[in-house]
Amino acid sequence: MSDVKQLPSRPVSIERILRPQTKIDLVVAENSLTGQVDIRSSMILDLPPGRLIVAQTVPPLGKAQIQRQMEVSIVHRDRTTSEIVRWGWTATVLGLENDYKLNPDAPESRVVSVINLSRPDDQSKLTKSNVRQAYRLEANQSHGITLTVKPMPAAVHLLNFSAGGFMFSTAKPSRYVIDQNLSFKLTFPDGAPLPVRSLSGEAVIVRLEFGPGEKTIHLGARFQNLDSESRLALPKILHYYMLEEQRRRRQDNDL
Numbered sequence: 037m038s039d040v041k042q043l044p045s046r047p048v049s050i051e052r053i054l055r056p057q058t059k060i061d062l063v064v065a066e067n068s069l070t071g072q073v074d075i076r077s078s079m080i081l082d083l084p085p086g087r088l089i090v091a092q093t094v095p096p097l098g099k100a101q102i103q104r105q106m107e108v109s110i111v112h113r114d115r116t117t118s119e120i121v122r123w124g125w126t127a128t129v130l131g132l133e134n135d136y137k138l139n140p141d142a143p144e145s146r147v148v149s150v151i152n153l154s155r156p157d158d159q160s161k162l163t164k165s166n167v168r169q170a171y172r173l174e175a176n177q178s179h180g181i182t183l184t185v186k187p188m189p190a191a192v193h194l195l196n197f198s199a200g201g202f203m204f205s206t207a208k209p210s211r212y213v214i215d216q217n218l219s220f221k222l223t224f225p226d227g228a229p230l231p232v233r234s235l236s237g238e239a240v241i242v243r244l245e246f247g248p249g250e251k252t253i254h255l256g257a258r259f260q261n262l263d264s265e266s267r268l269a270l271p272k273i274l275h276y277y278m279l280e281e282q283r284r285r286r287q288d289n290d291l
Contacts (some may be wrong), residue, residue: 049159051113053123056080060090062127063107064097073200080136081150086131087130092149101129105261108153108166123162126261128154163268173196183217185239196221199270201258208246209287210253216241218257230276231269237262 058080065074076093083089109124130152139145156162175181175194183194183204189211195203202222206212221236243256262270 050156050162053110053159053162054080054083054155055090056082058110061109062090062093063109064093064101081110081136081148083155086155088127088153088155089102089136090151090153092132092151096149097129097132097151099132102131104129121164123164124139125156125161125163126264126267130154161264163264173208173274173281180228182223184221184223186220187218194222195254199274201242201256203243203254203256205247205252205254208251208253209256210244212241212253212255213242214243214244217260219256224273228276232265235262235266235270235273237266 060078060080062076062078063073064076076095076097078090080091081089081091105126105128107124108127109122111120111122113120132149132151134149135147136150137145137147173179174196181194183202184194185192185204190206192204192206195205197203202220218239218241219236220239221234223234224230224232226233238260239257240260241255242258243254245254246252247254
C-alpha cells in the first residue's frame with residue numbers, strides 16, 4: 037500500500053481571493069451584549085485600483101455608513117488541498133452609487149446599485165476570519181483581568197467581554213451616555229499563556245441599564261476599529277479562558 041501524500045497549500049494571494057462574481061459578507065453591525073450580528077451578503081462586481089465594487093446589500097446600506105469601517109470576509113476553497121478558509125479584512129465604505137454600469141463600454145448595459153469598499157493592498161492584510169465569535173467571557177476575580185477606560189469620571193469594573201465588545205459597571209449616577217466614545221485597555225495577568233498582555237483601542241457605548249438594586253449602572257461598549265494584532269489575539273484569548281472555565285467545571289463536578 038502506498039502512502040498518500042498531502043499536497044501543500046499554495047500561498048494565499050489577493051488575486052485568488054478577490055475575483056468578480058465571488059460572494060462576500062459584510063458585518064454591518066454587531067450587538068456586543070446579545071451576540072446578534074447583522075451580516076449582509078453581496079457579490080464582487082469589479083476591482084478597480086484601490087477599490088472593490090460590490091452589489092448593494094438587502095436591506096441596503098445608507099449614506100450614514102459612508103466612511104465607516106466594517107469587517108468583510110470571503111470563503112475561499114483551495115483547489116489543490118480542498119481546504120476551505122474564510123479570509124477577512126477591515127474595509128472602509130468609500131461611497132454608494134445607484135447608477136453603476138456593469139459594462140461601461142456597452143450603451144445598453146444594465147445599471148445597478150453598488151457599494152465602493154476599500155480593498156487590502158496585499159495578502160498580508162488578510163486574516164483568517166470566523167465572521168462571528170459569540171462566546172462571552174464572564175469576568176471574575178479569579179481571572180485577574182482589569183479594565184481601564186478614558187474618560188474615567190469614576191472607577192469601573194469589567195463584567196464580561198466578547199469578540200464584539202465588553203460590559204462594565206460604575207457607580208450611580210454615571211456621566212457615561214449612549215454613543216459616547218471611549219479609549220479602553222484590557223490587561224491580562226502575567227501567568228496566562230496569551231499572545232498579548234493587553235488589548236487597547238477605541239469603543240463606543242451602545243447600551244445602558246441599571247444594575248441590581250439600581251445602585252450601579254451597567255454599560256455595554258462595542259469595539260471600534262481594532263488593529264490587526266488585536267483582532268487576531270482576541271479570539272485566542274477568549275478560547276483560552278473558555279477552556280479554563282470548562283476545566284474548572286470538570287474539577288468541580290469531580291469533587
